[in-house]
Amino acid sequence: xxxxxxxxxxxxxxxxxxxxxxxxxxxxxxxxxxxxxxxxxxxxxxxxxxxxxxxxxxxxxxxxxxxxxxxxxxxxxxxxxxxxxxxxxxxxxxxxxxxxxxxxxxxxxxxxxxxxxxxxxxxxxxxxxxxxxxxxxxxxxxxxxxxxxxxxxxxxxxxxxxxxxxxxxxxxxxxxxxxxxxxxxxxxxxxxxxxxxxxxxxxxxxxxxxxxxxxxxxxxxxxxxxxxxxxxxxxxxxxxxxxxxxxxxxxxxxxxxxxxxxxxxxxxxxxxxxxxxxxxxxxxxxxxxxxxxxxxxxxxxxxxxxxxxxxxxxxxxxxxxxxxxxxxxxxxxxxxxxxxxxxxxxxxxxxxxxxxxxxxxxxxxxxxxxxxxxxxxxxxxxxxxxxxx
Amino acid sequence: xxxxxxxxxxxxxxxxxxxxxxxxxxxxxxxxxxxxxxxxxxxxxxxxxxxxxxxxxxxxxxxxxxxxxxxxxxxxxxxxxxxxxxxxxxxxxxxxxxxxxxxxxxxxxxxxxxxxxxxxxxxxxxxxxxxxxxxxxxxxxxxxxxxxxxxxxxxxxxxxxxxxxxxxxxxxxxxxxxxxxxxxxxxxxxxxxxxxxxxxxxxxxxxxxxxxxxxxxxxxxxxxxxxxxxxxxxxxxxxxxxxxxxxxxxxxxxxxxxxxxxxxxxxxxxxxxxxxxxxxxxxxxxxxxxxxxxxxxxxxxxxxxxxxxxxxxxxxxxxxxxxxxxxxxxxxxxxxxxxxxxxxxxxxxxxxxxxxxxxxxxxxxxxxxxxxxxxxxxxxxxxxxxxxxxxxxxxxxxxxxxxxxxxxxxxxxxxxxxxxxxxxxxxxxxxxxxxxxxxxxxxxxxxxxxxxxxxxxxxxxxxxxxxxxxxxxxxxxxxxxxxxxxxxxxxxxxxxxxxxxxxxxxxxxxxxxxxxxxxxxxxxxxxxxxxxxxxxxxxxxxxxxxxxxxxxxxxxxxxxxxxxxxxxxxxxxxxxxxxxxxxxxxxxxxxxxxxxxxxxx
Numbered sequence: 003x004x005x006x007x008x009x010x011x012x013x014x015x016x017x018x019x020x021x022x023x024x025x026x027x028x029x030x031x032x033x034x035x036x037x038x039x040x041x042x043x044x045x046x047x048x049x050x051x052x053x054x055x056x057x058x059x060x061x062x063x064x065x066x067x068x069x070x071x072x073x074x075x076x077x078x079x080x081x082x083x084x085x086x087x088x089x090x091x092x093x094x095x096x097x098x099x100x101x102x103x104x105x106x107x108x109x110x111x112x113x114x115x116x117x118x119x120x121x122x123x124x125x126x127x128x129x130x131x132x133x134x135x136x137x138x139x140x141x142x143x144x145x146x147x148x149x150x151x152x153x154x155x156x157x158x159x160x161x162x163x164x165x166x167x168x169x170x171x172x173x174x175x176x177x178x179x180x181x182x183x184x185x186x187x188x189x190x191x192x193x194x195x196x197x198x199x200x201x202x203x204x205x206x207x208x209x210x211x212x213x214x215x216x217x218x219x220x221x222x223x224x225x226x227x228x229x230x231x232x233x234x235x236x237x238x239x240x241x242x243x244x245x246x247x248x249x250x251x252x253x254x255x256x257x258x259x260x261x262x263x264x265x266x267x268x269x270x271x272x273x274x275x276x277x278x279x280x281x282x283x284x285x286x287x288x289x290x291x292x293x294x295x296x297x298x299x300x301x302x303x304x305x306x307x308x309x310x311x312x313x314x315x316x317x318x319x320x321x322x323x324x325x326x327x328x329x330x331x332x333x334x335x336x337x338x339x340x341x342x343x344x345x346x347x348x349x350x351x352x353x354x355x356x357x358x359x360x361x362x363x364x365x366x367x368x369x370x371x372x373x374x375x376x377x378x379x380x381x382x383x384x385x386x387x388x389x390x391x
Numbered sequence: 392x393x394x395x396x397x398x399x400x401x402x403x404x405x406x407x408x409x410x411x412x413x414x415x416x417x418x419x420x421x422x423x424x425x426x427x428x429x430x431x432x433x434x435x436x437x438x439x440x441x442x443x444x445x446x447x448x449x450x451x452x453x454x455x456x457x458x459x460x461x462x463x464x465x466x467x468x469x470x471x472x473x474x475x476x477x478x479x480x481x482x483x484x485x486x487x488x489x490x491x492x493x494x495x496x497x498x499x500x501x502x503x504x505x506x507x508x509x510x511x512x513x514x515x516x517x518x519x520x521x522x523x524x525x526x527x528x529x530x531x532x533x534x535x536x537x538x539x540x541x542x543x544x545x546x547x548x549x550x551x552x553x554x555x556x557x558x559x560x561x562x563x564x565x566x567x568x569x570x571x572x573x574x575x576x577x578x579x580x581x582x583x584x585x586x587x588x589x590x591x592x593x594x595x596x597x598x599x600x601x602x603x604x605x606x607x608x609x610x611x612x613x614x615x616x617x618x619x620x621x622x623x624x625x626x627x628x629x630x631x632x633x634x635x636x637x638x639x640x641x642x643x644x645x646x647x648x649x650x651x652x653x654x655x656x657x658x659x660x661x662x663x664x665x666x667x668x669x670x671x672x673x674x675x676x677x678x679x680x681x682x683x684x685x686x687x688x689x690x691x692x693x694x695x696x697x698x699x700x701x702x703x704x705x706x707x708x709x710x711x712x713x714x715x716x717x718x719x720x721x722x723x724x725x726x727x728x729x730x731x732x733x734x735x736x737x738x739x740x741x742x743x744x745x746x747x748x749x750x751x752x753x754x755x756x757x758x759x760x761x762x763x764x765x766x767x768x769x770x771x772x773x774x775x776x777x778x779x780x781x782x783x784x785x786x787x788x789x790x791x792x793x794x795x796x797x798x799x800x801x802x803x804x805x806x807x808x809x810x811x812x813x814x815x816x817x818x819x820x821x822x823x824x825x826x827x828x829x830x831x832x833x834x835x836x837x838x839x840x841x842x843x844x845x846x847x848x849x850x851x852x853x854x855x856x857x858x859x860x861x862x863x864x865x866x867x868x869x870x871x872x873x874x875x876x877x878x879x880x881x882x883x884x885x886x887x888x889x890x891x892x893x894x895x896x897x898x899x900x901x902x903x904x905x906x907x908x909x910x911x912x913x914x915x916x917x918x919x920x921x922x923x924x925x926x927x928x929x930x931x932x933x934x935x936x937x938x939x940x941x942x943x944x945x946x947x948x949x950x951x952x953x954x955x956x957x958x959x960x961x962x963x964x965x966x967x968x969x970x971x972x973x974x975x976x977x978x979x980x981x982x983x984x985x986x987x988x989x990x991x992x
Contacts, residue, residue: 059909059912063909063910204402342980357924359966360921360927360967362918363917364917368917
């Protein structure tokens, strides 16, 4: 066995060898083990990608085909109660585009024991949820006759939440500076800066509703979910940085679906993993199986530069070395002009340029060159032509 | 607390009691004191009241219900029949009112009068009213899946039929006319309302739902050769050819007439053989590709000073209307008139009989469209114990996934109707009862489920399964292979790009597009890919030092570079003509696309 491991160390990856060691029952004859190694090596060689294989195109087709299927027969939203998450094709597009603002950000907050068993779960949830003034307002009325805004507070909910009313009013005053706020019996009267401007009051009404009171900013909804006996918080809205500060959060497993946020907070490697997980999650959720290696290739390409770049003209296409390739994909004039100004050189190394020139593309059968043993003068046809003259 | 009121989504004030305000508006409208197209919506979520008066909203009529009773009574109906009152009277009396999409949200509409409860606010005028005219033409449509119903009505619009009674004197663009159109046995009330018997567009044919040697898989249908010979779904295709005597500047004129032999672009005598003295073809001439239908000459495009002294005829060019690639037909009608500018206008209508053939498209009224895949000789068509041979064999695989139960019911209804000598009412939601139809079928001596024992036409053996067979209304659709068949090996190319032309009329090629290209790349078939894109391949002399196209002087067989002259090193390089064009375009933009040459090997 030891002998074989040494022999195959350079041929098979460490993990495969470890798998063999772990799975071969003890007492197997060495001849049998040798056969196992040979067979596995053969399979491994067969599974390797050949030189010149167009892995990119194959990945694109392997992801693209099921994606078109997905537009037809799936739902594009899914989630628990109030927390709705974009899934399906819109979500895949969102991830691959490398969007900075995703349509429905969501976190899955895992908790440490004993909170994961459900201790104080609702209290924790309300601690995380961003609470705005809206929660404490019974009614907002616009008094047209003397153009004031009357905000009636719900004193019961204020008390229930254990919030100081004085503090609440101070918060309100702070966020709408310049407006006179007067209080009388839970009714706050707000006067506009300009006398008689109803439109201003309408806008103000919306601002007042969204005044931040407490909780973690951006957490619009926090819903406790029981997952195989473990209590997990699913949120709508995401703020990893603040959530990780809480002592009852299991930072090992807590995650968000916002790739950009992960990149900023945990770095590019985590972001790459997030891209893979998020895409796989969408496809698995629809019961579509795609080989993870296609996604790996995409994720690697996206994170190659050190930042997550989208697969579009602002992202990885911008990084292509060939002018003609860039010009063939959206906004050609921009690329051609800048290439002309800087005197760019196109080495015709990839597919599209060679298609344009009607040359064999350097992949598959077009990749290998001919190596001969004889002496070959690269300028022979020039020499011949000169002689002709 | 007060309610905000918005008029056309603009805040306009407050009322004390929102509900009372809404009720007031509605009652005023019913009393004909407000226009009938004012709608009001009480949003239960926000409590706001929205009054709509703007134009462009879709509204639909509903019968007003009061205390669980329809305000439309028997008396009204009798008066309507006697023509004593009209629809607009009902609207004026507040018996019928029009709701828009928002006010509909507040309404609770009953489908049938028998369903009415005190909570109901409205009653449908007729349950068929929830669909449009075309969709209402689908019999048993309420048994179909919604999406199919919609598709079924779309298919019907493409059906060829008796489109106009004066077709023989009309000069329409591309029209089809069905021979012997029939009224469907299974019809709906909308067939009566639309006077479908005056312009039917299909035929009642015998349909057997069975497979036949696998030829009808994937939505294909099989026709009986005997039925086709007897004129099943036969049609005529009409196409006009139009020529005008245009006026040009300088008093020059087009001239309709057989061109003289010295005209520029003269075809051949044979091509003009059908033209009479006036240069126009005679009726009933059978023409083929290349034949001239209307002879015409035009003045020369550019006149130079010399030409003006010449005889005008010598430099005229040929501009006749001739039959395009792959076209043929018989001249049906020749029509001479003048257009709005007073120019002579000649219209020739060509006619072509179209016998159903492989590749033609047919459909039932339930979005069960299919293409003819085989026309079976009548002797081989399966037959029933009574000797009935189906005209169409339809595959049962089209039914389960599409859930068009109406298709099956129509067949059952058709069978009952044909045997009972009556029309079957298949109107949505008020269709004839399936059970009753089955019983009736039983009384005619057939199996109540509509199936019959059938025999193999070739061997005479009895099929081991019972076959669902009966008459159905089938439509021939205007998509016919005759207008679409196309192939090309070599052919014309475009002047600018030297790539093959596009489209059937221009005998064009089929583009191998970007995604198709990707499949070649994915297979690594690099050299095959190059070959496929060789259609605009050119060999270009390139000056090695300057890196731009050189010139080949064919007369002296010498190359020279525009930069370095005759002593430059010049190599012949193969590239696509499209790339040569973009290089030229760069040069015209003062961008220097310098090619660096090196040996590929």
